[in-house]
Amino acid sequence: xxxxxxxxxxxxxxxxxxxxxxxxxxxxxxxxxxxxxxxxxxxxxxxxxxxxxxxxxxxxxxxxxxxxxxxxxxxxxxxxxxxxxxxxxxxxxxxxxxxxxxxxxxxxxxxxxxxxxxxxxxxxxxxxxxxxxxxxxxxxxxxxxxxxxxxxxxxxxxxxxxxxxxxxxxxxxxxxxxxxxxxxxxxxxxxxxxxxxxxxxxxxxxxxxxxxxxxxxxxxxxxxxxxxxxxxxxxxxxxxxxxxxxxxxx
Numbered sequence: 001x002x003x004x005x006x007x008x009x010x011x012x013x014x015x016x017x018x019x020x021x022x023x024x025x026x027x028x029x030x031x032x033x034x035x036x037x038x039x040x041x042x043x044x045x046x047x048x049x050x051x052x053x054x055x056x057x058x059x060x061x062x063x064x065x066x067x068x069x070x071x072x073x074x075x076x077x078x079x080x081x082x083x084x085x086x087x088x089x090x091x092x093x094x095x096x097x098x099x100x101x102x103x104x105x106x107x108x109x110x111x112x113x114x115x116x117x118x119x120x121x122x123x124x125x126x127x128x129x130x131x132x133x134x135x136x137x138x139x140x141x142x143x144x145x146x147x148x149x150x151x152x153x154x155x156x157x158x159x160x161x162x163x164x165x166x167x168x169x170x171x172x173x174x175x176x177x178x179x180x181x182x183x184x185x186x187x188x189x190x191x192x193x194x195x196x197x198x199x200x201x202x203x204x205x206x207x208x209x210x211x212x213x214x215x216x217x218x219x220x221x222x223x224x225x226x227x228x229x230x231x232x233x234x235x236x237x238x239x240x241x242x243x244x245x246x247x248x249x250x
Contacts, residue, residue, distance in 0.1 A: 008033035089123020142175040150233035159217040184209035194224035
């Protein structure tokens with residue numbers, strides 16, 4: 001149920017609702033958080049819902065609940081695994097099993113790792129999860145802590161020239177392992193060429209390392225080219241083909 005509580009807090013923040021307090025140990029509070037998520041999703045604008053889904057997807061893809069870099073001494077790694085190996089700078093530093101003593105009430109107990117004494121040298125963190133002796137997942141986390149990559153991700157690369165067909169282009173600033181950099185807030189400049197219009201500002205700042213604009217096709221066929229310029233990481237470009245609309249028949 002703690003997962004629903006985390007989701008409820010995030011979507012509540014995006015919806016700018018009144019802050020709510022939940023007890024993660026309470027089943028009733030977990031059920032209330034789930035109900036509040038459904039209620040809020042039904043009320044917010046679809047653009048906010050898309051932003052929320054992007055954020056949830058980025059967190060669900062990561063099996064670490066309290067990873068915040070190399071600054072803390074203890075982190076809880078939540079995985080449905082039997083064993084996790086931790087590597088720092090490609091050196092195996094520890095191997096842990098689920099903490100069933102502290103979390104005996106959970107079907108899948110988390111892994112608790114004391115990191116303070118493990119840092120004999122600096123480097124990237126790699127987690128390898130095993131079930132029945134077989135490696136089933138590998139997650140990597142950068143030890144550099146800097147913005148490395150700027151990418152554009154269009155939902156579609158072709159539109160119809162009907163004056164209404166639209167696609168979203170997501171912008172992301174990530175580290176070298178494609179993890180979004182949550183404090184990246186750089187101003188991105190856009191240039192659009194071709195038979196389409198940009199829905200969004202031609203200059204805006206990223207929020208939490210991500211953002212999005214929309215491209216709407218006009219009524220002419222052709223190639224649309226969107227160029228986005230990051231002040232440090234340079235330019236990225238995507239192309240969208242606009243196909244002729246089929247003539248209406250009466």
